[in-house]
Amino acid sequence: MSGDLTRLTAHAMAVGLRAGDFTAEELATAHLDAIEAEDRALGAWLAVDRTEVLVQAHAADATLDLARRVGPAMSATLHPLHGVPVALKDLVSVRGGRCTAGSRILAGYTSPYDAHITERLRAVGAVILGKTNMDEFAMGSSTEHSAYGPTSNPWDLDRVPGGSSGGSAAAVAAYHAPVAIGTDTGGSVRQPASLCGIVGMKPTYGRVSRYGVVAFASSLDQVGPLARDARDAAALLHAVAGRDDRDSTSAPIPVPDGLLSLPDSDDEAAAGIRGLRLGLPREYFVAGMEPGTEARIREAVTLLEAAGATVEEVSLPHTDYGIAAYYIVASAEASANLARYDGIRFGLARRGGDVLEDYLATRGEGFGPEAKRRIMLGTYALSAGYYDAFYGKAQKVRTLIKADFDAVWAAGVDAIVAPTSPSVAWRLGAKLDDPVAMYLTDVCTLPVNMAGLPGASIPAGLSDGLPVGLQLIGRPWSELELLRLARGFEGITAGAPWRGVEPPGLAALRSASSPRPADRAAALGAGDR
Amino acid sequence: MTAGLAAALERYEAVIGIEVHCQVRTATKMFCACAADADPDEGAPNSRTCPVCLGLPGALPVINRRAVEHVLATGLAIGATVPSATRWDRKNYFYPDLPxxxxxxxxxxxxxxxxSLxxxxxxxxRTIGIRRAHLEEDTARLxxxxxxxxxxxxLLDFDRSGMPLMEIVTEPDVRTAEEARRYAEELQRLLRYIGVSDADMERGQMRVEANVSIRPRGTxxxxxxxEVKNMNSFRSVERAIEFEIERQAAAIDAGETIRQVTRGWDDDRGITYVMRSKEDSxxxxxxPEPDLPPLRVDAAWLAEIAAGLPELPAARRARYAGTLGLSAYDAGVLTATRETSDYFDAALAVAAAATPGTAAGGTAAGGTAADPVVSPKALANWITGELTRLVNAAAGADRGRIDRSGIAPADLVALVRLVESGEISGTSAKEALAEAFESRRPPADIVADRGMRRISDADAIxxxxxxxxxANxxxxxxxxxxxxxxVGFLVGQVMKxxxxxxxxxxxxxxxxAHLDADGSQGG
Known part of the structure; x- marks a missing residue:
């Protein structure tokens, strides 16, 4: 039975838990067993504490028992995620637990407090399953910049899962968790969702509190859900979203309960597409985009039109400047956000003789090459004499990028559809030595962060057997509308052949002889030479 | 002033700017909910900390509204411009006390x-321009x-980390060491009047730094x-700047170049010494701090803060010296603390209410002077003289606090009225006041109990x-x-x-009359 339980969606788990078909403990155990058996070859998890997970599951079961005795009125008050396992990217603070942010510099650090979203998940009765792998401090697009080794893509274990929330995306795609929390600073939820064939959403900046979430770039970071369908993503967003007084940038905007009632029926969901005005930004079909990816996006547009949407070409003229501006703003903020990792109070501490030597030793050893690169970029961009030319100008570009989107909304467009990533998942190591090539993979996602808008990536078919993601971008606070559109697209593609395709790497995960992701990467590197 | 300083000041003029950091009085820290109502350096170390003021991963700041209001109140009190929107910035540097x-x-x-002030x-x-006042967070204690x-x-104590600090920077308008001291004293007074800070220099609640340069007179x-730091009293501010002016003059006279450095004041040795070079500044x-949205200051909020401001020391000094006709010295002493000035004002109000023709409660104008005028000058003398002497001799927290003397302003007015009307002697009044201070009873009761009223009946005398x-x-x-x-001797005997x-x-x-009558009888 346990093998089957992991294949359920979170909303199906909710139904089964309430009906007493299975318990939260059985559900948790099924996932724990899958992780134990398969993560050696997947590398998605950094920390799983079975005892702690079962304590949470028992508590959820106690409430479910009570609810069954009290009756449907009480069951109705339980959140759909009650008793459902949730994975957390390893930059979300959980009291008493590790929180490495994928970095060696946080090895040994134990957080003394819960992040706001951790509190929210506990409050709805979700079972926190463990912490997932990520690029160090969320800096990267492949999860290869983790100090704890790479993660494989369940669709092809020789390929990257995307990043930086690659551990969360791979875990959900591999049925190690029905839903997972990621963070998205320039595409770090949407791009791995795209590469792993699942749903991922970056909410509007300010929708979810960042309190207790390790910061990369404060003005761009947003927490977002990863799930295998739109309804599950919506339920997880509903659980964690909302104003938190401890994050001054979180917005006092109500979270719509409609997130919990996306249509069950495919036909009803598809009907919601009728009459929508969708924009297709010409600048997002960049040179170098893989033909297979472009073909899936064009086909998706055709399907949306067939379902009654009008799709018009729109222009976001400053897209080209997005990458340069993003890497200045994000790196500048990161250079300050990462200054606290100094070996004085927590985490890795190396002593060198005097204070300066302590810093050099701790940070030299603690940070990986990508974190160092961004710290240097950001420090340079903020330096006296360069501020106006770099940071100042980048902020102006940011204003222009936001204005590009505003003009599209002002023209009456309801949402933008676009590719999430210009390519499908690439082989481990393929872009690791070429930072700029890695940065370019974010071209379609990071303008959304620069503008603070909500964006989602949803599966839109396969190219050479690998998932292609369709990106949906909406007006501020339109998460519900975007997820309805996502659900609508699920409705119109419910019968598509690719919908039934399982990630081919899953079989190999179960093989005890399957190499670890790091060994695969090493073998691939050797093959190149 | 040393001879060397006097000689230096003949040829050189000092140009001084003052930077003051003062701890703003709030219940919680600047960006977190940790307690800030006690001296952070007292008690167990690291007992008032949280993820925010420890700089733990994931922690975020939240603005303390009260701290902002204190700076806005200060801005209003110094006639400053307050922007309608302001923002926060990150000042980046590495140091173990900066989490x-x-x-x-x-x-x-x-x-x-x-x-200006x-x-x-x-x-x-003197009026000194104030360039700016802003809010920031304090560091930990190393x-x-x-x-x-x-x-x-x-060792690091993070209890002070995140305490709210206001930085107030003058224009380079200060010209003498005395001006620097007086500026700092007046600023402390102002901050205490408006309740923004206790501004106790010895407890580190007010830290004064001076940027001192000199130039040949006429240029x-x-x-x-x-930059001179580590001046822990008003007296050291004056001494340190005097030393620095003399030192710089001697250096220039010796053909040396003044280097831009930070110097510390050694109060025991009475010298400044190089702390660090600023050449590679x-x-x-x-x-801009991305974790905090811009702060908007709307007119209604500012008006509310303005309405809460008391009459400021400079205005009170002007009123005492102008309207009341007191000396500048008395006006200064009476306004030295808000408690004294409030006490004086309360006493003035009582006296005015009881004075004929000035307020309800007085007898009809032209009536018998049953309630003579208790003049502001007389009240001022009693407050700055006898009452101050008594409270300055008190022990503990009440020391120097006229408002805690136990003598209500109305009681003092009643006592002064007895003196002014000739009903008791000044000596008796002093005794009564001293006893009242000890026993916490109204002085007029003591006058009555002890029969201190003057004998002004000719028959009795x-x-x-x-x-x-x-007898003589x-x-x-x-x-x-x-x-x-x-005659003087004999009058003395009568008094005795x-x-x-x-x-x-x-x-x-x-x-x-008695002597002359006896003499004529006898002659």
């Missing part, structure tokens, strides 16, 4: 700018110690400035005079021999016999 590796401060848009100096009134094995260690360009890489004349034949003989000073209660003038008149 986040940056300090949240304000660079381009301080909460207050372009204000006016105060008295020995050379007259303690250098030796561990049980004899190794030198550095315009500024010299190279030297640090690049703080300021940029006549009886005493007869006794005195009878020698003095009487002297008087009759033409020695006028014998009445315990000082006799009306001395009346006693003199009665005595003369």
């Amino acid at each position: 986040k590796g940056y300090q949240i401060s304000q660079l381009d848009l301080p909460l207050a700018s372009h204000g 006016t105060f008295d100096t020995s050379a007259g009134e 303690i250098h110690a030796t561990d049980p094995d004899g190794r030198k260690v550095s 315009e360009p500024f010299g190279t400035r030297v 640090e690049d703080y890489r300021y940029f 006549g009886a005493v005079v007869s006794d005195v004349v009878a 034949p020698a003095a009487v003989a002297d008087y009759r021999a033409g020695k006028e000073q014998a 016999r009445t315990g000082g209660r006799a009306d001395a003038a009346l006693a003199r008149t009665v005595l003369r």
Whole structure:
């Protein structure tokens, strides 16, 4: 039975838990067993504490028992995620637990407090399953910049899962968790969702509190859900979203309960597409985009039109400047956000003789090459004499990028559809030595962060057997509308052949002889030479 | 002033700017909910910390509204411009006492700018321009110690980390060490009046730094400035700047170049010493704090803060010296603390209410002067004199606090009224006041209990005079021999016999009448 339980969606788990078909403990155990058996070859998890997970599951079961005795009125008050396992990217603070942010510099650090979203998940009765792998401090697009080794893509274990929330995306795609929390600073939820064939959403900046979430770039970071369908993503967003007084940038905007009632029926969901005005930004079909990816996006547009949407070409003229501006703003903020990792109070501490030597030793050893690169970029961009030319100008570009989107909304467009990533998942190591090539993979996602808008990536078919993601971008606070559109697209593609395709790497995960992701990467590197 | 300083000041003029950091009085820290209502350096170390003020991963700041209001109140009190929107900036540098590796401060848009402060100096009134006042967070306390094995260690106490600090920076308008001291004193007074800070220098709640440069008299360009720190009292501010002016003058005279450095003041040795070079000045890489939205200051909020401000010390000084006609000295003493000034004002109000023709409660104008005017000058004298002497001799927290003397303003007015109307002597009044201060009873009750009222009845005094004349034949003989000073002695004897209660003038008149009458009878 346990093998089957992991294949359920979170909303199906909710139904089964309430009906007493299975318990939260059985559900948790099924996932724990899958992780134990398969993560050696997947590398998605950094920390799983079975005892702690079962304590949470028992508590959820106690409430479910009570609810069954009290009756449907009480069951109705339980959140759909009650008793459902949730994975957390390893930059979300959980009291008493590790929180490495994928970095060696946080090895040994134990957080003394819960992040706001951790509190929210506990409050709805979700079972926190463990912490997932990520690029160090969320800096990267492949999860290869983790100090704890790479993660494989369940669709092809020789390929990257995307990043930086690659551990969360791979875990959900591999049925190690029905839903997972990621963070998205320039595409770090949407791009791995795209590469792993699942749903991922970056909410509007300010929708979810960042309190207790390790910061990369404060003005761009947003927490977002990863799930295998739109309804599950919506339920997880509903659980964690909302104003938190401890994050001054979180917005006092109500979270719509409609997130919990996306249509069950495919036909009803598809009907919601009728009459929508969708924009297709010409600048997002960049040179170098893989033909297979472009073909899936064009086909998706055709399907949306067939379902009654009008799709018009729109222009976001400053897209080209997005990458340069993003890497200045994000790196500048990161250079300050990462200054606290100094070996004085927590985490890795190396002593060198005097204070300066302590810093050099701790940070030299603690940070990986990508974190160092961004710290240097950001420090340079903020330096006296360069501020106006770099940071100042980048902020102006940011204003222009936001204005590009505003003009599209002002023209009456309801949402933008676009590719999430210009390519499908690439082989481990393929872009690791070429930072700029890695940065370019974010071209379609990071303008959304620069503008603070909500964006989602949803599966839109396969190219050479690998998932292609369709990106949906909406007006501020339109998460519900975007997820309805996502659900609508699920409705119109419910019968598509690719919908039934399982990630081919899953079989190999179960093989005890399957190499670890790091060994695969090493073998691939050797093959190149 | 040393001879060397006097000689230096003949040729050079100092140009001084003052930077003051003061702890703003709030219940919680600047960006977190940790307690800030006690001295952060007292009690167990690291007992008032949280993820925010420890700079833990994931922690975020939240603005303390009260701290902002305090800076806005300061801005209003110094006549500064307050922007409608302001923002926060990160000041980046590494130091173990700075947990986040940056300090949240304000660079381009301080909460207050372009204000001024006016105060008295020995050379007259001075007004110093205040460039800006902004809010920031304090750092942790770094303690250098030796561990049980004899190794030198550095300890960190984060209780002070994140305490709200206001930085107030003057224009380079200050010209003398005395002005610098007076400015700091007046600023402390102002901050205490408006309740923004206790501003106790010895407890580190107010830290004064001076940028000192000198230039040949009559020239315009500024010299190279030297920053002076570690001045822990007003007196050291004055001494340190005097030392620095003399040192710089001697250096220039010796053909040396002044280097831009930070110097510390050594109060014991009375010298400044080089703390660090500023030549490779640090690049703080300021940029707007992305964790905090811009702060909007709307007119209604500002008006509410303005309405809560008390009358400021400068205005009170002007009122006392102008309307009330007190001396500048008295006005200064009376406004030295808000408690004293409030006490004086309360006493004035009581006196005015009881004075004929000035307020309800007075008798009809032109009526009998049953309730004579208690003049502001008389009240001022009693407050700055006897009452101040008593409270300054008190112990503990009540020391120097007229408002905690136990003598209500109305009681003091009643006592002064007895003196002014001649009903008791000044000596008796002082005794009554001292006893009232001890016993916490109204002085008028003590006057009544102890029968201190003046004997101003001619018959009663006549009886005493007869006794005195009878008891002092020698003095009487002297008087009759033409020695006028014998009258003084005899009046003294009358006062002695009445315990000082006799009306001395009346006693003199009665005595003369008695002596002259006896003499004519005898002659």
